[in-house]
Amino acid sequence: MQRAENLVVGARLLEDPKSLMERRTANNATYTLRNVDRLVAERVLDDEQRQAITQKIVEESVQLTDARGKARFTTREVLAVEQTLATAATGLAAQRDVEITRPTAGRDNVRLDEQQQRAYAYATDDDARLKVITGVPGAGKVVVITGASRGIGEGIARRFASEGATVAVASNEERVHAVAEALHEFGGRVSSHIVDVTDMAQVSHLYDSVVREHGRIDVSIQNAGVITIKPLAELTEREWDLIMDVNTKGVFLCCQAAARHMVAQGSGRLINTASGQARQGFIYTPHYAASKFGVLGITQSLAKELAPAGITVNALCPGIIDTDMWAYNDAVWGKLLGDYAPGELMAEWVRGIPLKRAGTAADVAGLVAFLASDDAEYITGQTINVDGGLITS
Numbered sequence: 001m002q003r004a005e006n007l008v009v010g011a012r013l014l015e016d017p018k019s020l021m022e023r024r025t026a027n028n029a030t031y032t033l034r035n036v037d038r039l040v041a042e043r044v045l046d047d048e049q050r051q052a053i054t055q056k057i058v059e060e061s062v063q064l065t066d067a068r069g070k071a072r073f074t075t076r077e078v079l080a081v082e083q084t085l086a087t088a089a090t091g092l093a094a095q096r097d098v099e100i101t102r103p104t105a106g107r108d109n110v111r112l113d114e115q116q117q118r119a120y121a122y123a124t125d126d127d128a129r130l131k132v133i134t135g136v137p138g139a140g141k142v143v144v145i146t147g148a149s150r151g152i153g154e155g156i157a158r159r160f161a162s163e164g165a166t167v168a169v170a171s172n173e174e175r176v177h178a179v180a181e182a183l184h185e186f187g188g189r190v191s192s193h194i195v196d197v198t199d200m201a202q203v204s205h206l207y208d209s210v211v212r213e214h215g216r217i218d219v220s221i222q223n224a225g226v227i228t229i230k231p232l233a234e235l236t237e238r239e240w241d242l243i244m245d246v247n248t249k250g251v252f253l254c255c256q257a258a259a260r261h262m263v264a265q266g267s268g269r270l271i272n273t274a275s276g277q278a279r280q281g282f283i284y285t286p287h288y289a290a291s292k293f294g295v296l297g298i299t300q301s302l303a304k305e306l307a308p309a310g311i312t313v314n315a316l317c318p319g320i321i322d323t324d325m326w327a328y329n330d331a332v333w334g335k336l337l338g339d340y341a342p343g344e345l346m347a348e349w350v351r352g353i354p355l356k357r358a359g360t361a362a363d364v365a366g367l368v369a370f371l372a373s374d375d376a377e378y379i380t381g382q383t384i385n386v387d388g389g390l391i392t393s
Contacts, residue, residue: 141165141372142214144207146197146254147224149176151323152273155361156221156368161186163369168210170195171224189214197224197250200257207257216265219372220258222251222295223273227288227325229332240287247291252298255313259302263309269372270306272299272315274383279317279391284336292317296383303381312380314371319387320349321359354389 143160147153149171161167161183169180170193180192191213195206210217226246228239251272262268274295281289295315303313320326326346334340340348350358367386370376385391 141218142168142210142216143219143221143372144168144170144210144217144254144258145221145223146170146195146250147273149173149179151325152318152321152361152364153221153223154179156223156365157183158186159362159365159369160219160372161188161190164188165219166190166214168193168206168214170197170206172196197222197254198245200253203250203253203257207254207261211261217258217261217268219269219271220254220262221271221273221368221372222254224250224254225273225275225325227285227329229284229288229329229336231284231336232286235287243287243291244294247288248294248298251295255298255302259306259309259311262311263306267310268312269376270299270302270311270313271368271371272313274299274315274317276317276319276385276387276391278315278383279385284333299383300381307380312371312377314376314379314381315383316364316367316371317383317385317387317391318364319359319385319390320346320353321361321364323361326358352390353387357388359386359388 141160143165145153145157145160145167148157148169150173153169153171157167157169157179164186166189167180167183168191169176169183171179172194174194176194177192180190183190191210193206193209195202197203207217207220224246226243228235228243230239255270255272258268258270262270272295275288275292277285277289278292278296281293299313299315306313330340330344330346331342334342334345337345346358350356364386367384371379371384
């Protein structure tokens with residue numbers, strides 16, 4: 001890319017602020033200022049540019065407070081910061097008069113040194129710039145989450161949305177639209193999809209739609225799951241098929257559809273929700289245990305196959321998590337295992353957890369966010385328990 005073309009890229013960003021403002025609302029000011037200092041240290045920004053950024057924030061800041069009480073600032077300040085970054089990046093490229101091309105997923109483009117790659121990202125990639133500005137691992141990622149209408153899936157969606165990711169939530173329940181509407185509070189791009197994960201055509205359409213709209217899929221979280229609890233003599237073939245179809249076949253179909261796009265782009269993260277019952281089957285749920293053991297097998301096999309394409313595949317095993325599903329488990333197991341009042345059985349089991357509490361959807365989401373982050377790029381084929389120490393394996 002010639003010098004004049006570098007400057008055109010910067011000018012386009014500066015002249016079209018609306019496209020940037022529509023992408024998201026406020027990002028945490030502390031993260032921004034901390035990263036501005038780092039960019040100065042790395043000589044991407046100079047002291048004069050840092051002063052300009054700080055002045056913009058001070059002059060234009062309209063402080064807001066989110067539910068956790070953290071100070072946030074509006075899109076005007078975000079835009080001011082991004083404009084300065086874009087100017088600095090294009091200026092750096094112009095000064096060097098270098099040919100800048102996008103580094104490949106395998107990072108084998110030796111024509112660009114690290115500073116030049118940063119300049120390219122700031123000048124041409126809105127999502128990459130957002131990640132650097134906010135310092136948040138999920139910023140700028142495109143994430144698909146199935147089983148996202150409630151419980152763990154909804155918690156995972158909120159985590160990624162709060163970090164600035166583009167989030168596509170999917171479920172077979174209409175409630176997924178309300179979940180998507182609530183995620184708009186974080187200011188990012190959100191879409192909702194009614195999908196039966198046991199239907200290959202519907203699954204393929206989901207992933208194709210996300211790629212058409214957003215250009216790629218960085219992370220796919222296979223979280224849809226169902227459970228029934230019955231003694232062996234009462235279990236029907238229909239129940240067996242339902243549990244296996246949703247919990248195991250659904251994971252396979254979503255991994256397959258997501259991987260088609262990830263292989264083409266040379267990167268991606270597949271994260272599969274299994275269960276503590278993938279570690280140790282429990283009474284009255286042989287079909288559920290089998291379906292979750294199957295998720296581990298899928299995870300290990302795909303990790304080996306997809307590693308050469310730059311794709312990691314991991315699974316998680318939630319323990320007792322305070323969700324609607326566990327309310328059902330408490331009620332049904334409570335009747336089968338004794339005369340337990342609502343909540344008593346779960347409370348008894350929680351007393352056996354070393355950390356002495358049930359987990360939350362946010363606990364699970366934290367692990368998922370880590371597996372999707374750059375810090376986990378050397379982790380694949382693994383299954384991690386998130387259960388407060390209930391099962392140690």
